[in-house]
Amino acid sequence: xxxxxxxxxxxxxxxxxxxxxxxxxxxxxxxxxxxxxxxxxxxxxxxxxxxxxxxxxxxxxxxxxxxxxxxxxxxxxxxxxxxxxxxxxxxxxxxxxxxxxxxxxxxxxxxxxxx
Amino acid sequence: xxxxxxxxxxxxxxxxxxxxxxxxxxxxxxxxxxxxxxxxxxxxxxxxxxxxxxxxxxxxxxxxxxxxxxxxxxxxxxxxxxxxxxxxxxxxxxxxxxxxxxxxxxxxxxxxxx
Numbered sequence: 001x002x003x004x005x006x007x008x009x010x011x012x013x014x015x016x017x018x019x020x021x022x023x024x025x026x027x028x029x030x031x032x033x034x035x036x037x038x039x040x041x042x043x044x045x046x047x048x049x050x051x052x053x054x055x056x057x058x059x060x061x062x063x064x065x066x067x068x069x070x071x072x073x074x075x076x077x078x079x080x081x082x083x084x085x086x087x088x089x090x091x092x093x094x095x096x097x098x099x100x101x102x103x104x105x106x107x108x109x110x111x112x113x114x115x
Numbered sequence: 116x117x118x119x120x121x122x123x124x125x126x127x128x129x130x131x132x133x134x135x136x137x138x139x140x141x142x143x144x145x146x147x148x149x150x151x152x153x154x155x156x157x158x159x160x161x162x163x164x165x166x167x168x169x170x171x172x173x174x175x176x177x178x179x180x181x182x183x184x185x186x187x188x189x190x191x192x193x194x195x196x197x198x199x200x201x202x203x204x205x206x207x208x209x210x211x212x213x214x215x216x217x218x219x220x221x222x223x224x225x226x227x228x229x
Contacts, residue, residue, distance in 0.1 A: 032216050043206060044158065044220040051216055090158060094216065102148055102160030102171055103218060 002027040002093045006106035013081055014114050021076040021109045023065075023091030031093045033074040034103065035065055038088040047089075050074060061085070086113045119221035121207055127227045131196050136224045138190040138207030147190045148208040148218060149182065151175065158206070164190070197228045 005024045013019045025031065035047040048059025055067040065076045074091060088108045095101035120139045128134050140147055149161040163170040164182050181193045194201055204225050208218040 034217060036220075043222040046211075046217055046219070049217050092158075102150075102163050102173070103158075104160065105158040107157040 002031060002095065002104045004091050004093055004104055004106035006091055006109050008109050009107065010110045010112065012112045012114055015083055016080050018079050019077065019081050019085075019111065021089050021091075021111065023074045023076065023106060025072050025074065025091070025093045027072075027093060027095070030096045032096060033065075033067060034092045034094075035059065035063070035074075035076050036090045036092060036105075037061075038090065038108075040087070044090065047076070081111070081113050083113050083115065085111060087111060119207060119209055119219055121205075121221040121224050123224060124222070125225045125227070127229065128197055130199055130228055134194050134197055134226060136192045136194075136205050136207075136226070138192070138221055139188055140190055140207060140209035140221075141211070141219065146170070146210055147182075147184075149192050150206045150208065150220075152204040152206065152223075153200075154203070161192070161205075194226075197226075199228050202226055202228045 003026050007022050033050040036044040037047050038044050047063050048057050048065055050057050050067045058064045063078050065074055067074050088110050090108045091106040092103040094103050122137045145166045147164045150158050151161055152158045160173050162172040162176045162182055167184055179195050183191050204223040206220050206223045208220045211217050211219045
């Protein structure tokens with residue numbers, strides 16, 4: 001079984017400032033890691049994923065994340081945020097059984113961009 | 116960008132009634148998933164469905180829930196006797212491409228149980 005912890009329920013940031021959203025996971029098996037974004041009243045959109053290989057992964061909208069196996073973390077970063085980045089961000093993990101595993105989500109972090 | 120469509124977008128029902136939520140996923144994929152998000156809470160996995168059989172299900176997916184693929188394209192989630200606590204957004208998802216790991220989510224159905 002897996003679990004995901006997003007320590008910050010809410011992160012306020014000024015526009016054009018950098019941001020880091022934290023995600024830690026626990027699992028007894030190798031995992032795949034994801035970040036999803038949910039804009040108000042919309043579904044989930046995949047930002048980026050880590051499956052294997054380079055631990056630094058880049059996604060859409062200028063976001064990137066770094067997989068750290070020793071710290072069991074997958075923090076999301078953006079060097080300069082925009083008002084349009086205001087949304088809920090979910091970190092998720094799945095086991096490594098191909099498509100058989102459902103995703104386990106964290107509780108989400110609400111990113112609030114202040115002008 | 117491939118699409119997953121869900122109908123209805125909003126369903127209001129009385130407690131104890133049956134509801135059927137529908138999903139038309141990306142075609143030609145064998146894996147389908149249903150998730151639930153209670154208002155203000157995290158997204159929770161309900162069930163995965165592979166080749167017309169349940170592959171994995173969570174503790175939430177009790178006997179009140181069932182999934183079917185009634186034809187080659189639609190994929191349904193049925194709640195037999197709804198309870199107030201079933202009020203939530205329900206999302207279906209499929210792999211983005213055949214054999215891929217990442218899941219592509221539909222826009223969701225908002226279920227309100229009165």
